Amino acid sequence: MAARVLWGAAYSVYVRSARLALAEKGVAYDLVEVDVFAAGGPPAEHRARHPFGRIPAFEHDGFRLYETGAIARYVDEAFDGPPLQPTEPRPRARMNQAISILDNYAYRTLVWDIFVERVRAPAQGRAPDEARIAAALPKAATCLRALEDLMDGNPFIAGPTPGLADCHALPMLTYIPHDDRGRGADDPPPPPLRMVGSDDGASVRRGDAFAAGVGLAASPMAGADAPRKRWTGCYNNCNNKISE
Numbered sequence: 001m002a003a004r005v006l007w008g009a010a011y012s013v014y015v016r017s018a019r020l021a022l023a024e025k026g027v028a029y030d031l032v033e034v035d036v037f038a039a040g041g042p043p044a045e046h047r048a049r050h051p052f053g054r055i056p057a058f059e060h061d062g063f064r065l066y067e068t069g070a071i072a073r074y075v076d077e078a079f080d081g082p083p084l085q086p087t088e089p090r091p092r093a094r095m096n097q098a099i100s101i102l103d104n105y106a107y108r109t110l111v112w113d114i115f116v117e118r119v120r121a122p123a124q125g126r127a128p129d130e131a132r133i134a135a136a137l138p139k140a141a142t143c144l145r146a147l148e149d150l151m152d153g154n155p156f157i158a159g160p161t162p163g164l165a166d167c168h169a170l171p172m173l174t175y176i177p178h179d180d181r182g183r184g185a186d187d188p189p190p191p192p193l194r195m196v197g198s199d200d201g202a203s204v205r206r207g208d209a210f211a212a213g214v215g216l217a218a219s220p221m222a223g224a225d226a227p228r229k230r231w232t233g234c235y236n237n238c239n240n241k242i243s244e
């Protein structure tokens with residue numbers, strides 16, 4: 001086993017955030033799958049690593065760590081590779097502010113209230129909780145608008161290069177899988193995009209796939225093209241790293 005191990009599940013938003021940080025740094029590691037949703041709860045050995053039974057957990061040469069923000073910062077600081085945190089106080093504060101927004105406001109809203117209800121519930125044969133989705137959409141818009149504001153014209157959340165805030169954000173914002181290759185410009189979007197789009201989906205057009213996937217193009221707060229383009233670049237740059 002490698003000297004670095006990440007315990008978690010490949011589908012997990014937070015595991016993907018940690019993996020993005022590892023990938024951006026060029027750090028090799030083993031991903032060891034853990035099923036925290038198993039009947040009976042997380043395996044006992046995982047509870048020994050993570051008393052709250054969440055994923056990911058990380059180990060580097062015997063040093064054990066849990067909480068994605070802590071793992072990502074450690075990875076950035078303990079290994080060679082491009083720095084993923086600004087050194088100046090203000091952009092660094094923006095990075096930390098964005099990560100806090102993502103943890104405290106975006107994760108539950110985007111992933112559990114919207115994605116799970118709109119996409120996972122039907123796949124599991126359950127009717128989506130439409131009231132929960134409807135209540136979440138304005139909160140999602142607030143989250144996305146807040147992140148856009150923090151970017152302040154930068155191509156990435158906290159500056160000109162991808163960093164930990166982007167690693168944290170992307171899995172949440174791109175969690176909804178979709179692929180509109182071959183889709184005509186005027187075809188209705190698939191349900192995940194319709195979910196966050198206009199009632200008839202007409203505003204989502206081909207070419208907006210990445211932007212829509214990160215939740216901006218079709219979000220209730222969608223407006224100018226500029227923010228979408230920023231997110232698109234961000235997505236393309238980082239997301240490929242964990243699909244390799």
Ligand SMILES: N[C@@H](CCC(=O)N[C@@H](CS)C(=O)NCC(=O)O)C(=O)O
Nearest residue numbers: 012013014036054055056067068069
């Ligand atoms: N605060 C934790 C959150 C991690 C988290 O919630 N992970 C999810 C998977 S994306 C999980 O383990 N869920 C299991 C559960 O809710 O019981 C972190 O930053 O690592």
